[in-house]
Amino acid sequence: MKLLLTGASGFIGRNVLLRAPREWQIVAVYHRTTDLPAFVREHRLPHVEPIACDLSSAAAVDALAARAGRCDAVLYLAANGDPAASAERPRWDLELNAAALVNFLERQPADRLVFVSSGAVYDGLRGEVTPATPVSPLLPYAISKLASERYVTFFAERRRALASYANIRFFGAYGPYEAPRKITTRWLKAIIAGAREFTVRGDGQNLIDFMYVDDAVDAMLCVVTDATFSGTVDLASGAPVTVNAVVAAMAQAAGVDVAVRHEGRVEEYIEFRSADDTMRRRFGFTPSVSFEDGIRRLHRFFVNEPARA
Numbered sequence: 202m203k204l205l206l207t208g209a210s211g212f213i214g215r216n217v218l219l220r221a222p223r224e225w226q227i228v229a230v231y232h233r234t235t236d237l238p239a240f241v242r243e244h245r246l247p248h249v250e251p252i253a254c255d256l257s258s259a260a261a262v263d264a265l266a267a268r269a270g271r272c273d274a275v276l277y278l279a280a281n282g283d284p285a286a287s288a289e290r291p292r293w294d295l296e297l298n299a300a301a302l303v304n305f306l307e308r309q310p311a312d313r314l315v316f317v318s319s320g321a322v323y324d325g326l327r328g329e330v331t332p333a334t335p336v337s338p339l340l341p342y343a344i345s346k347l348a349s350e351r352y353v354t355f356f357a358e359r360r361r362a363l364a365s366y367a368n369i370r371f372f373g374a375y376g377p378y379e380a381p382r383k384i385t386t387r388w389l390k391a392i393i394a395g396a397r398e399f400t401v402r403g404d405g406q407n408l409i410d411f412m413y414v415d416d417a418v419d420a421m422l423c424v425v426t427d428a429t430f431s432g433t434v435d436l437a438s439g440a441p442v443t444v445n446a447v448v449a450a451m452a453q454a455a456g457v458d459v460a461v462r463h464e465g466r467v468e469e470y471i472e473f474r475s476a477d478d479t480m481r482r483r484f485g486f487t488p489s490v491s492f493e494d495g496i497r498r499l500h501r502f503f504v505n506e507p508a509r510a
Contacts (some may be wrong), residue, residue, distance in 0.1 A: 202226070204425065205269055205311065207256060208278030212235035212379040213317070215423075216414045217276065218249055221422060230254050230279070256301040262308040274313040274425050275301065280346075280473055282380060284321055285467070287342035298345035299352065306356045312364045314353060315425050318412065318476065320372035320437060321345045329476035332370065332433040350433065357431065364429045367424050372437035372475065375495065377502045378412030384409075384447060392455045399459055401444055403467040410441035410474060410479045413495030416488040423484040430484075435477035438488050454496045 203227040208214045209229035218241070221227060227249045231237045238251045252268060255261045256279055280298050281287060287294035302316070323330045324338035338344055350368040355362040375385040388399060420436050442450075445461070452459045480486045488499070 202426070203273045204228070205272040205275045205309070206230060206278065207275070207305070208241075208280065209251065211278060211282065212239040213374065213414065213418065214278050215240060215378045216376065216418045217278075218246055219244060220415065220418045223248055226250075227387055228252060230265065230271065232256070232257070232279075234300075242465040246295065256305050257296060257388065259304060259308065262305055264310045269309070272312070274428075275309070275311045276421060276425055277305070277314060277316045277510050278408065279290075280317075281342065283382070284319075284340060284342035287340065287345070291341035291344075294341050295345045295348075298342070299348045300350045303352050306352065306362065310362075313366065313425070314357070314363050315369060316349060316353045317421065318350050318368050318370045318433075319343065319346045320370050320435065320471075320473075322350070322370060323473045327472040328474070330435075330473045331475065331477040332435060332479075365428050367430055368433040369424060370433065370435045370475075371417070372435070372441075373409065373411035373412050374414045374417035374497055379414070384444070385451065385496070385499060386503075388448065389452050389455065389503055392451065392457060392459070393500075393503055396467065397457065397459050400449065401448065401459050401461055401463050402465050403444070403470065405445035405448070405461070406443050407467060407470045408441040408472060408474065409436045409444060409447055410439075410471075412438040413486045413490035413492075413498065416490050420480060420486045420488075421486070423486050431460070434479040434483075435475040436480060437475035437477075438492075439475065440492070441471075441474050442492060448483045450493055450496050451500075454493070454500045476496075 203229045204225055207230045210231035229249050229251045233256055241249045241251055254265045281294045301308040322336050323345040324340045324343040353366050379386050
């Protein structure tokens with residue numbers, strides 16, 4: 202398998218590099234985060250070739266295509282990773298998400314493309330949802346992700362530039378290497394540092410449906426390797442929890458008591474849950490790490506960070 206991985210220096214990307222089969226040849230594309238070559242060396246990944254590329258630049262993607270050549274599959278992770286920021290900078294979000302993807306699809310040859318979209322496309326809905334549910338999101342991040350899905354389908358079904366494709370509506374993950382702004386990393390590190398008082402934006406009753414990153418990566422790799430599947434699929438734990446429950450689980454994992462106050466509002470208030478069973482039925486995937494166990498694993502990762510460094 203020759204896999205081209207965009208967004209390789211991000212949270213999910215780094216975990217893909219660590220969990221993908223060592224017999225694969227992986228082209229790991231990154232942009233602004235310059236420590237990816239060092240990460241590859243540190244973890245002894247000789248089958249991984251890091252390549253810097255600005256996916257919004259036609260010349261840069263042409264150079265990437267000339268160097269990487271045709272790939273068996275692409276796992277496209279590159280994107281704006283901050284949904285809340287899209288409300289303030291919608292054009293920037295559109296350029297990073299949809300425009301860069303189109304630029305890539307026009308220039309980089311591949312047999313299969315797996316695009317990691319977002320459960321955010323269900324923005325504004327309540328209750329159970331599936332890829333068949335009509336959507337009309339208002340959050341700019343969700344709009345650009347939905348547009349990106351349609352472009353992937355266009356390049357596969359109209360342009361015939363792809364032999365097969367998958368749009369994964371990813372509901373999220375937590376674990377090592379996630380962004381410092383993420384609640385799990387931000388709070389666990391603060392708890393370890395001695396903080397015992399925290400502020401939650403909004404009322405804390407909005408839902409988070411995420412899984413431990415090992416499960417998320419394994420699911421994505423299942424989709425990458427099934428070239429007979431084309432379509433859209435939800436990737437969710439199926440057991441969403443409230444933000445308040447996440448906070449309580451983190452405190453319990455650390456063995457401490459914390460005080461929480463609520464203020465303000467959040468741009469992305471989630472009240473929907475996925476009822477799509479395609480990952481289980483078609484790919485044989487169900488998450489294996491419970492939320493409580495995942496939080497304990499992440500807590501141990503942070504506690505052991507100084508020793509690793």
